[in-house]
Amino acid sequence: MTDKHRVPLVLISGLSPSAGRHVAEKFRADRGTAVVHHDLRNVAAGIVHRRLQFGPRDQLVTLELDHGCVSCTLRHDLLPLLRKLSATPGVRRIVVRLDEAMEPERVCWELHHVLVGDRPVVEDVDVRAVLATVDLATWLADATGDDTLEERGLRGAPDDERTLAQLALAQVEFADVLVLAGSPPDAWTAAKTGAVLERVAPSAPLLELSAVDDLTLLDAVPAHARRGVPADPHDALVHGEPPLHPDCGVSVLTFTAQRPFHPERLHDAIDLLLDGVVRTRGRAWVASQPDVAFWLESAGGGLGIGHAGPWLDSPDGPAWDEVSPERRTLASLRWDPVWGDRAQELVIVTHQADPEEIEHALRSALLTDAELAEGRQAWARYPDPFGQWHSEPCEDTEPDPGRFDVNTNSGKDDTP
Template structure:
């Protein structure tokens, strides 16, 4: 990406996310001031190829119906939101922009698009500067949403006809990427309140929590990420979450220095879908030695993607091309045969116990006998993940990212 000239003024931009559209609207209204442009894309009719866009700026309040060729969040970003942000940033009366995301949207892919998707000859991050990512959280309903199995489609909230995400996946990703959490509503009882806080302490330990009335005086901590996209090879435990059990909520850090057997991992992975609040991490599968798989779960939803090649892979990045944190992690665990390949997952458990999750995952690793058989033998193992293999390799080879 071409760097923008030093000293070029950029318009401050705040992303607002959350499952409750009414709370998001109240937060946007609270933050709105003269010279602030508020942008909102309502995606409730996106499966029909229609998006309703609202722009508020001073006395202007304009709703436009957009007909998109392909009804999805990605085309909404590419075809309308990103070019719109560029235009707004160049209007002299616009001093600040608030993007109120649809409740089905996760802020990290939007931030990724701001940094990497070109509009014209450069990315929109050259025109705007992300000053904060704020997520609203309804204390009465968030815990049930974050631990439930409902899909977005079942709630009528899907972001495309093919959207299979669970409400829990969206709820947790919105919270994890936030610089601050804006609390609304009241917990149903003391136990619900305590358990909600126990989960938040473990999935978003660094994000301050404030009431809506306190937002105007909010000062973000120095470590706030302000839209920085997750390094999938970076540390998984950040912000010093408590490791003790509270209200039945526990944290398991699973690590191993040998690969998974693909079939046994496929069978064991179900343990992450019952009584587990959240899973995030990297997996090394014996049949796919050069590509780190990225595994996430939330509620009844599971996602398997790619985290890119290992440093030791033939197509891996150079050491000078990765973050200092990744270089440090790789140096500490470097193996003379397997390089930086390793298993590392963080699992936040609820009804399941860390011990049963640990046992299931460890049972999916290669045995000593299988390990001794060598990589030529591993390559012949049946691989239930093979349907993703060619697509993932193509994405890595061509440099495509999965936002």
């Protein structure tokens, strides 16, 4: 497979539909560019509106899906359409303007792993850039708030329980370039938004929407950009090097330890990650389930907990040659003769919370020396609130165990 046989593909994500349209129009100025957009506002009813623009062609189609969700839209329409467009004469580039409810990493995972016919679509298209638009007037409030997608009318499926903050952070973290649109309400919001973006997406250049065209946007993509390659949950937790000094009250806390969490004390400590915290991402080692790496992720008032697969040192862990070079390097640097590659590693971006208070709570949740000496048989008897998926804050409702055993790259539920 070589790039000359693949059509360049650009993905545009973001919560602002007007900004996304503006960026797509800049690419469409090249007559060899086909632009695709799926409108998911009626996806819960099994209805999706797809618009395809190519040259003079401007086609709006209503799709009826058996199961209304983002994954259905991708697998039943977008992926086959991308393959078809890649073989269409005159199409030199494809631009996909994602619906506001869509996370670009999930789309890219499907491009790489879902077979359409006998091969994945990434063999027909070459992701040259993932762009995310940021509306400076509203993004900070959205990324630090508690509103759900349902409250904003943006659900990607009938059971989509994500918060707006989870979506806003996922979009900018996976982007190669951030396109700034709109005007912040005041200088403080502008400065604080910049401080947050520098810490959650440190490798992504920031460009003003009013000052760019398609060539400028593509030229801005860094050499080390992901370009649509999904992240491994055992890779580095931040793509790039965020500033470590506080700015506008925004701080980065990196929490590491080589002893397990007590499950109940960790459950209690998690509450601090849901108030005054912009973002938490990382792997956790929980004493009651020592062979599974937990994935812990928070954004605003939303929380996701899942499994990131076994540790390398686990009995059913992957072989060293089956994992990425980066994971092998990280594991080698911290390998313990007793615990192997098991470790705590969380990156927490705060904007109102006290990082020292969070650090203290997480340290207090680790096993004490006496508990550590009791060994694994004693740990297995600890009450474990993470044995099944639960909502945060906890509710007196029956848990859905299917929500916990997560196998996606983002470590979250398979809901897109």
